[in-house]
Amino acid sequence: MIRSVFAVLIIASFAGCGWFDNDEEPVKKEFDLKSLEVLEATDRFGWELLETVNSEANEGENVVISSLSVAQALGMTTNGAAGETLDQMLEVMDFGDVETMNQSFKNIREVLQATDSKVEMEIANSVWYKQDLPTKNEFRETVAEYYDAAFSGVDFSNKEAAKELINNWVKDKTRGKIPTIIDEIGDQQYMFLVNAVYFLGKWQHQFDKSDTRDEDFLLSDGSVVQVPMMSQENDLQYHKSDDLQALKLPYGDGSFYMVIALPEEDTTVDQLIENMTSEKWNAVLGNMAERNLKVFMPRFEVECTYLLNTSLVNMGMELPFSPSQADFSNMIDAPACIDKVNHKTYIKVDEEGTEAAAATSVGMVVTSVGPELPVFRVDRPFFFAIAEEKSGAILFSGKIENPL
Numbered sequence: 001m002i003r004s005v006f007a008v009l010i011i012a013s014f015a016g017c018g019w020f021d022n023d024e025e026p027v028k029k030e031f032d033l034k035s036l037e038v039l040e041a042t043d044r045f046g047w048e049l050l051e052t053v054n055s056e057a058n059e060g061e062n063v064v065i066s067s068l069s070v071a072q073a074l075g076m077t078t079n080g081a082a083g084e085t086l087d088q089m090l091e092v093m094d095f096g097d098v099e100t101m102n103q104s105f106k107n108i109r110e111v112l113q114a115t116d117s118k119v120e121m122e123i124a125n126s127v128w129y130k131q132d133l134p135t136k137n138e139f140r141e142t143v144a145e146y147y148d149a150a151f152s153g154v155d156f157s158n159k160e161a162a163k164e165l166i167n168n169w170v171k172d173k174t175r176g177k178i179p180t181i182i183d184e185i186g187d188q189q190y191m192f193l194v195n196a197v198y199f200l201g202k203w204q205h206q207f208d209k210s211d212t213r214d215e216d217f218l219l220s221d222g223s224v225v226q227v228p229m230m231s232q233e234n235d236l237q238y239h240k241s242d243d244l245q246a247l248k249l250p251y252g253d254g255s256f257y258m259v260i261a262l263p264e265e266d267t268t269v270d271q272l273i274e275n276m277t278s279e280k281w282n283a284v285l286g287n288m289a290e291r292n293l294k295v296f297m298p299r300f301e302v303e304c305t306y307l308l309n310t311s312l313v314n315m316g317m318e319l320p321f322s323p324s325q326a327d328f329s330n331m332i333d334a335p336a337c338i339d340k341v342n343h344k345t346y347i348k349v350d351e352e353g354t355e356a357a358a359a360t361s362v363g364m365v366v367t368s369v370g371p372e373l374p375v376f377r378v379d380r381p382f383f384f385a386i387a388e389e390k391s392g393a394i395l396f397s398g399k400i401e402n403p404l
Helices: 033-056 067-078 083-093 098-113 137-147 159-173 269-275 278-286 309-314
Strands: 007-012 119-130 150-154 189-202 213-218 224-240 244-250 256-263 289-298 300-307 336-349 353-366 382-387 394-400
Touching: 033 067, 033 083, 033 098, 033 269, 033 278, 033 309, 067 083, 067 098, 067 119, 067 137, 067 189, 067 336, 067 353, 083 098, 098 119, 098 137, 119 137, 119 159, 137 150, 150 159, 159 189, 159 353, 189 336, 244 278, 256 269, 256 278, 300 309, 309 336
Parallel strands: 119 150
Antiparallel strands: 007 256, 119 189, 189 353, 213 224, 224 244, 224 289, 244 256, 300 336, 336 353, 382 394
16 A cells, blocks of 8 residues: 655756657756855745645645746746845845846756756746836846746736736646636736746656556545556665655656655654755755665646745745835835735646646735826816917916806
């Protein structure tokens, strides 16, 4: 019987729908030193986000996040923040200063997308803003340059058309796996900063479909369900410690891989996630060794939807969500704050490999549409003149004491 307590991660190996198989080798790029440091910070942010989201999930509920997607969306948003709001966002995400973050995210995106010709990997960004309330030029230029984000002015008063426009972009970038990310557009909606991630990779060592059998799977509540259990025997990277077993399953040329972490019987998967840190995870990976193994693994397909507001606030990101305290003056002159951070994920694992997708939307609202307009109320006696523009010749003039 296979226990239900296991964690799954898809990772890029930094050492180095039909199924995607591109014979042309991509032009590979290397991670620079700053990017590697930001990646370490992204891992720390990702573990904390996973722990926070998991702690808020219902008991026995599947949890799948893409910290890469969330980080890209929040990275774009951070460029619009200023003052204490900026400081708080940088502190929670731990990505260094804004310039380092931007340069690193650009490098990371370019490297990941060109890492393995046998794996399809796309990271796409876009910004959708209220068409009559444009962004500041520096914000627009920076996000376009470092995040390759397309900017589009949208008529948010036509809410259904605006939702369809943005959701269709996400659907296209995720190959239909995330059909929607925007559920509603508020009256004060100013902007959506949207990221989409898509991954499609074949196992280096595929499972034989004829070996897949329905077998027992023990859930956390003690009940048992029948699941399609794949199996194979192979030489694979493996690690066993006092509290877990871990297995590495490579895709394509090995640049990307999935890690399956199975807690020991006296430990739950929630405890594993709660106690995991980047340092502990690196130790697990560093202590792996090749072993001949008989592997049994369930085939699965999971979709998850999250509103990350509470999770991010609990991690310390309070000011960006505050209508009275948020400072996004590097984005727009009007008072603005984050309204919603929506996050959706999809993953399918079968005998051939893995297809996964994620989308994150950071919704911005304005608390007032631009600076308060001066009022010119003609409600008492007044003078008037009718004149010609070029010459200034006055044609008529007078005063009105009573317009009735």
